[in-house]
Amino acid sequence: MSNVWIVKNEQQVQTEGTTFNISSKNNKSNIKTDIENLWRMFSMENLSPIIEDFLIIGMAVFTVDKKISRRFSTDGWSRELNVHIPVLEFQKWLSVKNKLEKTLSFLSGDNWILSFYPTEERFRGDKINKKYSVKNKASFDCISLFSGGLDSFCGALKLMEEKKNPLFLGFKEYSLLIKRQQDLFKEIQEAYDQQSSDFVQFSVTPGKPFNINESVVGESTSRSRSFLFITGAVAVASIIGEYTPVYIPENGFIGINVPLTQSRSGSCSTRTTHPYFLKLLNEVLDEIGVTHQVMNFYSTMTKGEIVEEHKNNIVFREKFKETLSCSHPCQGRYDGVSPPVNCGYCYPCLIRRASLIVNGFIDDQYNPNYELNRRFIEENNKLDGKASDLKAILFTLKRYVEKRHDQLFIRRLLRIQGPLTSVEINSYERVYRESLREILQMIDYEEVTNGGGLKNYMDLKESYEELC
Numbered sequence: 333m334s335n336v337w338i339v340k341n342e343q344q345v346q347t348e349g350t351t352f353n354i355s356s357k358n359n360k361s362n363i364k365t366d367i368e369n370l371w372r373m374f375s376m377e378n379l380s381p382i383i384e385d386f387l388i389i390g391m392a393v394f395t396v397d398k399k400i401s402r403r404f405s406t407d408g409w410s411r412e413l414n415v416h417i418p419v420l421e422f423q424k425w426l427s428v429k430n431k432l433e434k435t436l437s438f439l440s441g442d443n444w445i446l447s448f449y450p451t452e453e454r455f456r457g458d459k460i461n462k463k464y465s466v467k468n469k470a471s472f473d474c475i476s477l478f479s480g481g482l483d484s485f486c487g488a489l490k491l492m493e494e495k496k497n498p499l500f501l502g503f504k505e506y507s508l509l510i511k512r513q514q515d516l517f518k519e520i521q522e523a524y525d526q527q528s529s530d531f532v533q534f535s536v537t538p539g540k541p542f543n544i545n546e547s548v549v550g551e552s553t554s555r556s557r558s559f560l561f562i563t564g565a566v567a568v569a570s571i572i573g574e575y576t577p578v579y580i581p582e583n584g585f586i587g588i589n590v591p592l593t594q595s596r597s598g599s600c601s602t603r604t605t606h607p608y609f610l611k612l613l614n615e616v617l618d619e620i621g622v623t624h625q626v627m628n629f630y631s632t633m634t635k636g637e638i639v640e641e642h643k644n645n646i647v648f649r650e651k652f653k654e655t656l657s658c659s660h661p662c663q664g665r666y667d668g669v670s671p672p673v674n675c676g677y678c679y680p681c682l683i684r685r686a687s688l689i690v691n692g693f694i695d696d697q698y699n700p701n702y703e704l705n706r707r708f709i710e711e712n713n714k715l716d717g718k719a720s721d722l723k724a725i726l727f728t729l730k731r732y733v734e735k736r737h738d739q740l741f742i743r744r745l746l747r748i749q750g751p752l753t754s755v756e757i758n759s760y761e762r763v764y765r766e767s768l769r770e771i772l773q774m775i776d777y778e779e780v781t782n783g784g785g786l787k788n789y790m791d792l793k794e795s796y797e798e799l800c
């Protein structure tokens with residue numbers, strides 16, 4: 333088991349194991365962050381104690397997730413993580429400890445143990461913002477996460493079309509994505525200049541810890557990034573006012589996260605908008621007295637349906653190509669392509685491509701070195717190679733074609749990741765079936781435009797029309 337201590341402001345704590353310090357001075361901290369700007373931009377000195385705790389927990393979880401390698405775990409994936417976290421509201425967090433551990437374990441696929449300990453230290457709560465113009469909290473009525481992906485872009489347009497006044501929140505994990513997010517927001521803001529909106533970004537970068545052991549070598553999967561993202565959004569919502577909602581726009585097919593093959597339990601995909609995760613998270617917030625709820629208004633829609641909702645919007649038509657849904661948008665430089673770019677072959681890219689094709693859009697903003705055809709599979713036919721997601725999707729289509737009339741089988745697949753209510757299972761069954769039809773329509777398109785061979789590779793004879 334990995335034993336990690338989070339220390340606040342160099343507080344003197346008897347620690348055993350790996351230690352990270354979240355210091356009041358960034359140059360003394362081995363978790364670098366500018367997260368204090370989330371409240372200083374409103375000319376506030378600090379957050380409420382319970383919200384500050386939630387934010388520190390988010391930073392701690394993200395740090396541990398990024399720094400403790402999965403390769404030292406027994407099965408190569410699930411880690412045993414014991415994290416000691418300083419909190420101001422010790423009794424409140426003790427009361428939800430088990431539920432929060434369950435929530436995080438579901439999200440990341442690990443076994444989390446949260447060992448809270450009391451502190452009176454406040455985090456960077458001695459200054460107000462003097463560098464930038466102060467934002468008026470009364471100008472906003474909701475918070476929405478904005479990653480620069482297609483779903484979050486469409487979600488932003490939806491909120492603006494509904495005459496909301498959102499504050500969009502971005503996370504600065506990759507420097508190459510920062511400007512792309514800012515440029516997309518600028519287009520939205522200029523098109524809806526009669527409404528209040530703004531966009532802020534924050535960063536949390538775990539550095540080298542104290543007392544390093546061999547398991548602290550870094551980890552690339554980072555499922556908990558979304559949890560940190562949410563804690564930042566809830567922090568801003570708490571300043572805007574009670575009951576301010578937090579939105580995470582994401583299509584239901586990605587949200588339900590059905591394993592593509594028997595050997596893939598969704599380990600490479602997000603669980604952030606799975607209804608079970610959101611249910612547990614909102615219960616934790618309610619039980620500690622936080623009035624903000626985290627919601628996904630796209631949970632019952634396919635990605636193609638989301639695109640269809642906005643396909644006549646002039647901002648969408650002009651800027652959708654600049655959105656980045658890729659799981660590794662900054663790796664194009666290895667192929668001689670200037671990043672950031674959609675690779676075109678990872679799971680999120682394939683779902684994105686299908687959603688655009690079914691709506692009549694031709695998106696050429698992909699790595700030009702790869703075309704979706706049988707040759708691509710044969711040239712990248714390693715277990716973890718570039719074609720692995722495409723092969724998994726082809727297998728999923730083949731399985732669906734064979735089992736599409738077996739409703740019990742389909743519903744078992746939907747329940748693999750977590751429990752669903754009867755209403756949810758009905759909604760997600762529809763989303764699952766429609767999403768696979770969208771993907772098959774993309775495969776039919778690729779057969780004509782990129783040399784074909786994909787359907788023959790998986791012995792797929794049915795067309796999109798035959799499954800409708």
